[in-house]
Amino acid sequence: MDWENESWIKLYTRETGETVAMGWEARALLREMLCKCDRAGLIQVDSDEDLAALVRMPSHVVTACHTVLRERGVVSRTDHGLLVHNFIEAQEARTSDKERQRRSRARRRDIARLESEDVTACHTVSQPVTNRIDKKRIEKNREGARKRAHALPDSWKPTDKHVAKALAIGADLAEEVASFRDHHLAKGSSMKDWGRAFNTWLRNSEKFATERKAKQPTAPEIKWL
Numbered sequence: 001m002d003w004e005n006e007s008w009i010k011l012y013t014r015e016t017g018e019t020v021a022m023g024w025e026a027r028a029l030l031r032e033m034l035c036k037c038d039r040a041g042l043i044q045v046d047s048d049e050d051l052a053a054l055v056r057m058p059s060h061v062v063t064a065c066h067t068v069l070r071e072r073g074v075v076s077r078t079d080h081g082l083l084v085h086n087f088i089e090a091q092e093a094r095t096s097d098k099e100r101q102r103r104s105r106a107r108r109r110d111i112a113r114l115e116s117e118d119v120t121a122c123h124t125v126s127q128p129v130t131n132r133i134d135k136k137r138i139e140k141n142r143e144g145a146r147k148r149a150h151a152l153p154d155s156w157k158p159t160d161k162h163v164a165k166a167l168a169i170g171a172d173l174a175e176e177v178a179s180f181r182d183h184h185l186a187k188g189s190s191m192k193d194w195g196r197a198f199n200t201w202l203r204n205s206e207k208f209a210t211e212r213k214a215k216q217p218t219a220p221e222i223k224w225l
Contacts, residue, residue: 009034010090022072026065029057030074033084041087042080051082149190152181156194162202169206176205 011034019027032055036043045051048066052059069075076083158166158177166173180201184191191197 009037012090018072022068022074023065025061026068029055029062029065030069030084032057033075033082034087037084037087039088039091041084042078042082043084044081046081149192151188151190152184152194158198159195162195162198165199165202169202169209171202171205171209176202 011031022030033043033051036054038044043051043054045054048063049059051066052062055062066075070077074085076085158173163173166176177198180198183189184197
């Protein structure tokens with residue numbers, strides 16, 4: 001067979017939740033209908049029985065599945081036959097699958113270059129690359145990552161403000177940090193800002209120390225005769 005001169009169609013391979021929900025029989029009918037469309041996306045049949053004979057499927061299956069496709073707006077009946085929606089758009093798509101994949105790989109490569117400290121810090125050659133990247137989208141992703149709650153990093157350490165606060169309340173900073181780590185690691189805590197969490201820890205430590213001091217029994221007064 002001379003495959004180069006055979007007629008062919010472009011078929012979207014991506015399956016959305018809506019297409020999956022149609023059921024395998026409806027999807028199978030749609031693929032058969034795509035093969036029978038003319039260049040305008042039309043199938044010139046007058047009834048479901050004619051369509052069943054054309055696609056060589058049982059008529060009761062075609063009737064049920066054709067109803068599903070119509071209800072979901074995939075096909076519709078016109079005066080000239082059945083119209084498959086988006087057929088022309090699919091056939092006139094300018095980029096092939098390989099071209100779309102190539103562009104996707106190029107975008108991922110450029111994003112990786114942009115996020116590499118070695119490239120962005122010292123290579124002016126990368127400037128044309130960064131101009132082609134959607135900087136706002138990348139920055140938005142970074143900001144979202146910073147705002148998401150996460151476990152206490154092993155590299156976390158108190159700041160100078162924490163040191164000053166501990167000195168002000170008379171707390172043992174090393175002991176407070178150790179207790180802070182043990183407490184949250186044992187609970188599996190996740191925080192957006194561990195620095196602020198430690199601020200709260202120190203304030204509570206001061207509060208609890210004051211309460212414990214207030215509850216300590218006072219020595220009985222001794223009266224000398």
